[in-house]
Amino acid sequence: MPIKxxxxxxxxxxxxxxxxxxNxxxxxxxxxxxxxxxxxxxQRETLFLDDPDLQDDIPTSYMSHKEIYEYGVGKACxxxxKIRALQEEGKGGVDNFMAILGGMLGSGVLKEGNPMAVHFVMFLPTILGQGTTEQQVEWLGRAWSMNILGTYAQTELGHGTFIRGLETTATYDPKTEEFILNSPTITSYKWWPGGLxxxxxxxxxxxxLYTKGQCHGIHPFIVQLRDEETWAPIKGKSVEIGEIGPKLGMKGVNNGFLGFDNVRIPRKNMLMKNAKVLEDGTYIKAPSSVLTYGTMMFVRVVIIRDMANYLSKAVTIATRYSAVRRQSPIDPAKPEVQVIDHVTxxxxxxxxxAKVIIFQLTADYIWNLYNQVTSELDKGQLERLPELHAISCxxxxxxxQDxxxxxxxxxxxxxxxxxxxxxxxxxxxxxxTAACTYEGENTILLLQTARYLMKSWSQALVGDALVPTVEYLRDAIKKRSNKWDPSITGIIKALxxxxxxxxxxxxxxxxNRKKLGYSHEDATNLSSIELAQSADAHCRAFLVQSAYEMTRDLESTVSTSLATVLRQFIELYAVETCMKYIGDLFRFSGLTEDGVQELQQRLEDLLTKIRPNAVGFVDGFDIPDKILSSALGAYDGNVYERLFLEAKKSPLNQDPIPKAFELHMKPFMRSNL
Amino acid sequence: MPIKxxxxxxxxxxxxxxxxxxNxxxxxxxxxxxxxxxxxxxQRETLFLDDPDLQDDIPTSYMSHKEIYEYGVGKACxxxxKIRALQEEGKGGVDNFMAILGGMLGSGVLKEGNPMAVHFVMFLPTILGQGTTEQQVEWLGRAWSMNILGTYAQTELGHGTFIRGLETTATYDPKTEEFILNSPTITSYKWWPGGLxxxxxxxxxxxxLYTKGQCHGIHPFIVQLRDEETWAPIKGKSVEIGEIGPKLGMKGVNNGFLGFDNVRIPRKNMLMKNAKVLEDGTYIKAPSSVLTYGTMMFVRVVIIRDMANYLSKAVTIATRYSAVRRQSPIDPAKPEVQVIDHVTxxxxxxxxxAKVIIFQLTADYIWNLYNQVTSELDKGQLERLPELHAISCxxxxxxxQDxxxxxxxxxxxxxxxxxxxxxxxxxxxxxxTAACTYEGENTILLLQTARYLMKSWSQALVGDALVPTVEYLRDAIKKRSNKWDPSITGIIKALxxxxxxxxxxxxxxxxNRKKLGYSHEDATNLSSIELAQSADAHCRAFLVQSAYEMTRDLESTVSTSLATVLRQFIELYAVETCMKYIGDLFRFSGLTEDGVQELQQRLEDLLTKIRPNAVGFVDGFDIPDKILSSALGAYDGNVYERLFLEAKKSPLNQDPIPKAFELHMKPFMRSNL
Known part of the structure; x- marks a missing residue:
C-alpha cells in the first residue's frame, strides 16, 4: 500500500x-x-519554517550523538x-533572536537545542550587565556580530545550585597584572555550560577571586578558550576542554567541561562593573548585590513562558490525537469511540x-510585578525585592514540575x-524536564521561598506590616479555619x-525542635519536608489568585463566547487544584464530605462543557505543524499516514535486508544445523 | 589533569x-x-558480564539509530x-534464557533491549500454549534452536489494548485449503511487535478469522515473513515490512510494521489447540476461553518483578550518589553536607x-495466588479466576506507574x-515507562478492575459471599467509618x-446517573474518574496488606537486625501511602488533624532511623556495577572520575577541533568581518 x-x-x-x-x-x-x-x-514563523534552506531531510532521532552536533552547528550557522541578512535589510532585529532562541520557534528549527544559545542568553547579557563601559566597548561589538562565540561557565562537576561552593580559583598576580586560573580538584572542573x-x-x-592572599568570593572573568584562527584549545599552561556526553534531552547543546592549569588572563578581563581589583591587587567591594537580581528574575519569567510553550505543544498534540484515535467502545454494542470521549x-x-493558560497569565502577572519592582528600585526602594525573589523561586x-x-x-x-x-x-x-534542575534545583528553590515565608510568619505574629503576596497571613492568624465557599474567590481564600x-x-x-535543643539549622533541616510543602501551598494559592486577577476584566477585552471558555479553564484549574489538596482543605478550610462530592460533580461538569471546544481551543494556541513536529498532532489529523511516512525515513528501512543479517544472524542461525 | x-x-x-x-x-x-x-x-552474572567477548567499547548512547540496531543484533547473537554452548556443556538451560531476557541481567548486557526477546517471550510460548501437538512438533524444534526467528504480531497501527477491534483478516479458501491474509486499511497494519x-x-x-462468509473473531496464525535463505521479505502477493522508527527507550528492540496483500498460508498454520477450522471451512469453537488467562497472568507477574528490578537499579544509583555528592551546607558556617543528610x-x-521491597513481596504473593488458582483450575474450579484477573489488572x-x-x-x-x-x-x-502502556494501558486496566469491584459491591449489598481480596467490603457495608488506628493493621483497615x-x-x-436516564455504559463512562480511583484505592490497600502478610513470620527466617530494617521500610511505605491519601483518610477512616501530625512525625522519625542503613540496604540488592551501568551508582562511589571517563569516550572528544569548525563555524564567523 503506497502511503501518502x-x-x-x-x-x-x-x-x-x-x-x-x-472564534x-x-x-x-x-x-x-x-x-x-x-x-x-x-510572519516570523513563515520566514524561518518555510525557508527551503532550513528544512531537515532526516529527523535528528535517527542520528548519532556526533551527527546531531554537526547538524546542529550547521543549522545554527x-x-x-539569515537573521544577520534580515537585519541588514532592516527586517526585524532583536525580536528574531529572541524568537529563535526561545522555546517555541527555536524548538521548531532546532529540536535538540541550539549550541550557540548561551552566547546570546548568558555571555552577551553578562558582559552587558557586569562589564564596565570599556569592557563593553571591547567585547560587545565582536560578540554581537558573532565574530567570537562565548559561553557562561559557572556550574562545576561537584557544584551546582550552591554557587558559593565553586572551587575554580582566579588568583591575582600584581607583578604581571594578571589573574591565574586554576582547577585545583576534579570537582572544580566546569561541567555543563552549553556550547562549551x-x-x-x-x-x-x-x-x-584571590588577591593579597584573601578570598573575596565568586566573580566573573572573560577567558579565551580557543584560538580565533585555528579553533585549537589554548596550549601550554592550558585549558582542558571537551564535551560531557549524551543526555536525556537537549542533545544538540554541546554541554562541555573545562579545566584550568595556571591559565593567565589580563586584569582587565575581570568584569568590573560591580566589584574591582586595582593594579596593586586592592579589592574594592561592589556597592550592592541587588543588581544581579534583575537577570535572575528575567530568566525565571522566560522559564515560566517556556514551560507554557512546551506544555501547549504537548497538549495540542494530545488533544488532536485524542480526537482522531479511536479506542474501546463505551457501549460494547457500538464502534470504538474517539478517545477524547472517554472521561478519564x-x-x-x-x-x-488549563495549565497553559494559568502559566501564561502568571508569567504576565510576575512580569508586571517585576517591572513595578525594578522601577521602584530605580527610586532606591528595595522593599519588594525579597518578596519578588521568594515568589519567583x-x-x-x-x-x-507541573x-x-x-x-x-x-x-x-x-x-x-x-x-x-x-x-x-x-x-x-x-x-x-531539564528545567526542573537547571537555574536552581526545585527543592532548594522551594526551601528558599519557605525561608521567606518563615520570616513573614514571624512578622505576622507580631503584627508587622506584610507585603502583598503574603498579606493573607494576617487574616489566617486571627482565624484558622473557615466555612467552605466553593466560588473561585472562596477557593483562593481556602488555598x-x-x-x-x-x-x-x-x-x-x-x-519546637529548637526548644528540644536542635540548632536553628538542624531544626530547619528536620522540618524541611513541611517547609517545602508550605512553599508549594503558598505557590498554589498564588497561581489561582494571579490568574483570577489577570482575567477579572476579561469581558471588556474579548467576546463573551471566548470569555466563557477561558473562565471554564480557569475554574477547571481551581477545582482540579482543590481535588489534589482535599486533605489539606479538610484540615484547614472547613471542606466537608458534601463539598468534596460537589467538587467532583463540578469537575465532571466542566470536562463535559469543555469537551466540544477542546480542539478549537488548542487550535487557538496557533502552533504551526513544523513547530509541533508531531505525526500525532498535525493540524490535518492524518495521524497514521504521518506515522508511516516518518517510519519510512528510517535508514534501516532503506534496505530490505539488513546488513546485520549476513554479518550476524545468518552465521548464528545456521551454526547448529 | 589525567583522570583515572x-x-x-x-x-x-x-x-x-x-x-x-x-548483615x-x-x-x-x-x-x-x-x-x-x-x-x-x-555465577551467571560473572559468566556473562565478565566475558571479554561481551564487553562494549562505546556506549549505545553515542550511536545512531541504525548502529544501535546492528550492535544489538550482533550482541544478541x-x-x-554462548547460552547454546553452555547448554551443550550441561551448564544451565532455561534459567540462562530467563535471566538474559529478564529485566536485570538482560538490561546489563543489552541496555536498549534485545531484538530477539519476543521470539522467546511470545513466539515460542504461543506455539506451546495454542498449537496442537503436530504444530508443536513442526515448529518448536527449529524455533528453540533459533534456526527460525519469530515475533508476535497483534497490535496494529490503529488498535492496541482493545484487541477485538483488530482489522487484519484471515479468510479461509476451502478450494486451496489456505488462509488469505489481508491488511484492508492503513490502521490494520501491524505496528509495534519487537523484532518484527x-x-x-x-x-x-x-x-x-473469516470462513464461510462469517467472522469468528481473532485467532493466531503462523506466517512466514522472510525467506530462510536470503532473508528477503516474501514477494509477489506480499508482505510489506519494516521498522517503525526511534522511540523514547528500548531503542534496540527493532519494533516493526507489517501489512499483507493477499498472502496465502496453509490451513495448518492456524494454531488450533483451541478453536479449529476444518478442511471444508467448518469452524469449531474453543471449549473454553480460560486457557489464555494463564499466559497473561504470568506476564503480569514478570512485569511486577521487572518494575522492582528497574526501581532497585535506580534507587541504588540515587542512594550511593546521595552519599557521595555534597551540596549546600545545613549550617551555613560549615561545609556542604552529603546530599543524603538533607531530609527532603x-x-x-x-x-x-521501600517500594522495591513492597513490589517484590507483592510479586511473590500474587505468584503464590496464581499457582493456587491454576491448581484449582486443573480441578475444574474457576471461581477465583476473575478475582485474580481483577487484582492483577x-x-x-x-x-x-509508581x-x-x-x-x-x-x-x-x-x-x-x-x-x-x-x-x-x-x-x-x-x-x-514503556510498561505503563504495553500489556494493557493502565487506565483501561484500572477500569477493568473497577468493573469487578462494582460487581463485588453489588454482591456485598445483597449479602452474597465474597472472595478474599474483596472480603473487606462486607465490613464496610456495616460500618462506613472507624476510629483512626495508626498501627500497620489499623492502616490496612483504614485503606x-x-x-x-x-x-x-x-x-x-x-x-444515580442511570436513574437520570443514562444508559449503563454512559453512566459508567461519566463516572469513570471515580471508578479508576476506586480501583487505585483497592490496589493501595492490597499492596500494604500483602507485604504485611508476606512478612508476618519474618523473624523466623532472618535475624532480628535485618527484620528490624525490613519492617522500617514496610512501615515507611504504609505511612507514606497514608500521607498521599490524607484527604481520603479524613473522609472515610476517622483520621483527625492530630493523627496527620503524628503520621508526619512518624514519617520523619522513620527517615532518621533508615538514614544510617540506606547505603547498606541498597548494597543488599546486590546489583553488579556492569548492570547498574552508572557513573553515579558504582559500588566504589568514584562518581566524578567515572563521569569524566564516560565523557572521554565521546567521539566528539577524539578531535580537539570539531569538523563543524572548518565546515560551518569558520565561514560563518568571518563572513561579516
Missing amino acids: LKGEVNPDLNNERKKCSF VEEMARWYHGGEKKLAEKR KIFT GHTSNYAIVVAQ QQYKVFPNI CLKAVIT ASNGVEQLRMACGGHGYMEASNLPNTYGMV QLVAANKIRLAYEHVE | LKGEVNPDLNNERKKCSF VEEMARWYHGGEKKLAEKR KIFT GHTSNYAIVVAQ QQYKVFPNI CLKAVIT ASNGVEQLRMACGGHGYMEASNLPNTYGMV QLVAANKIRLAYEHVE
Whole structure:
C-alpha cells in the first residue's frame, strides 16, 4: 500500500472544529497578546519554517550523538546568517533572536537545542550587565556580530545550585597584572555550560577571586578558550576542554567541561562593573548585590513562558490525537469511540490545557510585578525585592514540575504511539524536564521561598506590616479555619488558609525542635519536608489568585463566547487544584464530605462543557505543524499516514535486508544445523 | 589533569557501610530467595558480564539509530551462541534464557533491549500454549534452536489494548485449503511487535478469522515473513515490512510494521489447540476461553518483578550518589553536607527503596495466588479466576506507574548529573515507562478492575459471599467509618475503608446517573474518574496488606537486625501511602488533624532511623556495577572520575577541533568581518 498524505483534514477533526462555540482566531489574538503580535509571530514563523534552506531531510532521532552536533552547528550557522541578512535589510532585529532562541520557534528549527544559545542568553547579557563601559566597548561589538562565540561557565562537576561552593580559583598576580586560573580538584572542573564543548572560543568563567592572599568570593572573568584562527584549545599552561556526553534531552547543546592549569588572563578581563581589583591587587567591594537580581528574575519569567510553550505543544498534540484515535467502545454494542470521549482521557488532557493558560497569565502577572519592582528600585526602594525573589523561586519550582509532569501525562495519554519519537513528545519531555534542575534545583528553590515565608510568619505574629503576596497571613492568624465557599474567590481564600496553616505548622515545628535543643539549622533541616510543602501551598494559592486577577476584566477585552471558555479553564484549574489538596482543605478550610462530592460533580461538569471546544481551543494556541513536529498532532489529523511516512525515513528501512543479517544472524542461525 | 580511577572506595561510602546495623550479605540472601539462588545469580552474572567477548567499547548512547540496531543484533547473537554452548556443556538451560531476557541481567548486557526477546517471550510460548501437538512438533524444534526467528504480531497501527477491534483478516479458501491474509486499511497494519522490523522471518499473526462468509473473531496464525535463505521479505502477493522508527527507550528492540496483500498460508498454520477450522471451512469453537488467562497472568507477574528490578537499579544509583555528592551546607558556617543528610532528599529516596521491597513481596504473593488458582483450575474450579484477573489488572497499572514515577523522581534527585546518560537513569526510565502502556494501558486496566469491584459491591449489598481480596467490603457495608488506628493493621483497615467507600460512591454515582436516564455504559463512562480511583484505592490497600502478610513470620527466617530494617521500610511505605491519601483518610477512616501530625512525625522519625542503613540496604540488592551501568551508582562511589571517563569516550572528544569548525563555524564567523 503506497502511503501518502491525502491532503484532506481528518473528518473527526473537521467535526470537532465545527462544534467550537467561540472564534479561534480571536483566541489566538488574545493568547498571543493582540493582533499585531500574532501577525508578527506568524510572519516570523513563515520566514524561518518555510525557508527551503532550513528544512531537515532526516529527523535528528535517527542520528548519532556526533551527527546531531554537526547538524546542529550547521543549522545554527544558517539561521544566524539569515537573521544577520534580515537585519541588514532592516527586517526585524532583536525580536528574531529572541524568537529563535526561545522555546517555541527555536524548538521548531532546532529540536535538540541550539549550541550557540548561551552566547546570546548568558555571555552577551553578562558582559552587558557586569562589564564596565570599556569592557563593553571591547567585547560587545565582536560578540554581537558573532565574530567570537562565548559561553557562561559557572556550574562545576561537584557544584551546582550552591554557587558559593565553586572551587575554580582566579588568583591575582600584581607583578604581571594578571589573574591565574586554576582547577585545583576534579570537582572544580566546569561541567555543563552549553556550547562549551566545541562551539565557543570565549567564556565568562565564574571563579573564587584571590588577591593579597584573601578570598573575596565568586566573580566573573572573560577567558579565551580557543584560538580565533585555528579553533585549537589554548596550549601550554592550558585549558582542558571537551564535551560531557549524551543526555536525556537537549542533545544538540554541546554541554562541555573545562579545566584550568595556571591559565593567565589580563586584569582587565575581570568584569568590573560591580566589584574591582586595582593594579596593586586592592579589592574594592561592589556597592550592592541587588543588581544581579534583575537577570535572575528575567530568566525565571522566560522559564515560566517556556514551560507554557512546551506544555501547549504537548497538549495540542494530545488533544488532536485524542480526537482522531479511536479506542474501546463505551457501549460494547457500538464502534470504538474517539478517545477524547472517554472521561478519564478528558481528565488527563483538559487540565493541562488549563495549565497553559494559568502559566501564561502568571508569567504576565510576575512580569508586571517585576517591572513595578525594578522601577521602584530605580527610586532606591528595595522593599519588594525579597518578596519578588521568594515568589519567583516557588513559581519556578512548581511550574517546571507541573509542566514536566503534564507533558509526561499527555505522552502516556497518547498510549504506545506517544512513546515514539515521531510524536515529538519524548523530545518535548527532554526539554521541559531539564528545567526542573537547571537555574536552581526545585527543592532548594522551594526551601528558599519557605525561608521567606518563615520570616513573614514571624512578622505576622507580631503584627508587622506584610507585603502583598503574603498579606493573607494576617487574616489566617486571627482565624484558622473557615466555612467552605466553593466560588473561585472562596477557593483562593481556602488555598490561602491551607498555605497559612502549613506555614504555621512548619514554623511551629522548627521552633519546637529548637526548644528540644536542635540548632536553628538542624531544626530547619528536620522540618524541611513541611517547609517545602508550605512553599508549594503558598505557590498554589498564588497561581489561582494571579490568574483570577489577570482575567477579572476579561469581558471588556474579548467576546463573551471566548470569555466563557477561558473562565471554564480557569475554574477547571481551581477545582482540579482543590481535588489534589482535599486533605489539606479538610484540615484547614472547613471542606466537608458534601463539598468534596460537589467538587467532583463540578469537575465532571466542566470536562463535559469543555469537551466540544477542546480542539478549537488548542487550535487557538496557533502552533504551526513544523513547530509541533508531531505525526500525532498535525493540524490535518492524518495521524497514521504521518506515522508511516516518518517510519519510512528510517535508514534501516532503506534496505530490505539488513546488513546485520549476513554479518550476524545468518552465521548464528545456521551454526547448529 | 589525567583522570583515572583510584581503585579505592570513596571514603563517604566506606563510612556509610560501617554504620550499617545489619548483615548486608544476609539481606542479599533474603532478597534473592536464599543462598543457593543468590550464588546462582552471581555465577551467571560473572559468566556473562565478565566475558571479554561481551564487553562494549562505546556506549549505545553515542550511536545512531541504525548502529544501535546492528550492535544489538550482533550482541544478541553472541549471547545466544554462548547460552547454546553452555547448554551443550550441561551448564544451565532455561534459567540462562530467563535471566538474559529478564529485566536485570538482560538490561546489563543489552541496555536498549534485545531484538530477539519476543521470539522467546511470545513466539515460542504461543506455539506451546495454542498449537496442537503436530504444530508443536513442526515448529518448536527449529524455533528453540533459533534456526527460525519469530515475533508476535497483534497490535496494529490503529488498535492496541482493545484487541477485538483488530482489522487484519484471515479468510479461509476451502478450494486451496489456505488462509488469505489481508491488511484492508492503513490502521490494520501491524505496528509495534519487537523484532518484527528486520530480525524475524516468522510471526504469529493475530487476525480476524473469516470462513464461510462469517467472522469468528481473532485467532493466531503462523506466517512466514522472510525467506530462510536470503532473508528477503516474501514477494509477489506480499508482505510489506519494516521498522517503525526511534522511540523514547528500548531503542534496540527493532519494533516493526507489517501489512499483507493477499498472502496465502496453509490451513495448518492456524494454531488450533483451541478453536479449529476444518478442511471444508467448518469452524469449531474453543471449549473454553480460560486457557489464555494463564499466559497473561504470568506476564503480569514478570512485569511486577521487572518494575522492582528497574526501581532497585535506580534507587541504588540515587542512594550511593546521595552519599557521595555534597551540596549546600545545613549550617551555613560549615561545609556542604552529603546530599543524603538533607531530609527532603531522604524523602525522595527512601520511600523508593521501600517500594522495591513492597513490589517484590507483592510479586511473590500474587505468584503464590496464581499457582493456587491454576491448581484449582486443573480441578475444574474457576471461581477465583476473575478475582485474580481483577487484582492483577490494578497491580500492573499501579506498580508500573509508581515505578515509573519513582525512577524519574530518583533521576531528578540526582540533580543535573541524573540528566546525563552516563547516570543510566534516562535509559532506565525509558525501559520502565514503556510498561505503563504495553500489556494493557493502565487506565483501561484500572477500569477493568473497577468493573469487578462494582460487581463485588453489588454482591456485598445483597449479602452474597465474597472472595478474599474483596472480603473487606462486607465490613464496610456495616460500618462506613472507624476510629483512626495508626498501627500497620489499623492502616490496612483504614485503606480498605477508603477503598470500600470509593467503590461505594462510584457505584452510587453510576446508579444515580442511570436513574437520570443514562444508559449503563454512559453512566459508567461519566463516572469513570471515580471508578479508576476506586480501583487505585483497592490496589493501595492490597499492596500494604500483602507485604504485611508476606512478612508476618519474618523473624523466623532472618535475624532480628535485618527484620528490624525490613519492617522500617514496610512501615515507611504504609505511612507514606497514608500521607498521599490524607484527604481520603479524613473522609472515610476517622483520621483527625492530630493523627496527620503524628503520621508526619512518624514519617520523619522513620527517615532518621533508615538514614544510617540506606547505603547498606541498597548494597543488599546486590546489583553488579556492569548492570547498574552508572557513573553515579558504582559500588566504589568514584562518581566524578567515572563521569569524566564516560565523557572521554565521546567521539566528539577524539578531535580537539570539531569538523563543524572548518565546515560551518569558520565561514560563518568571518563572513561579516
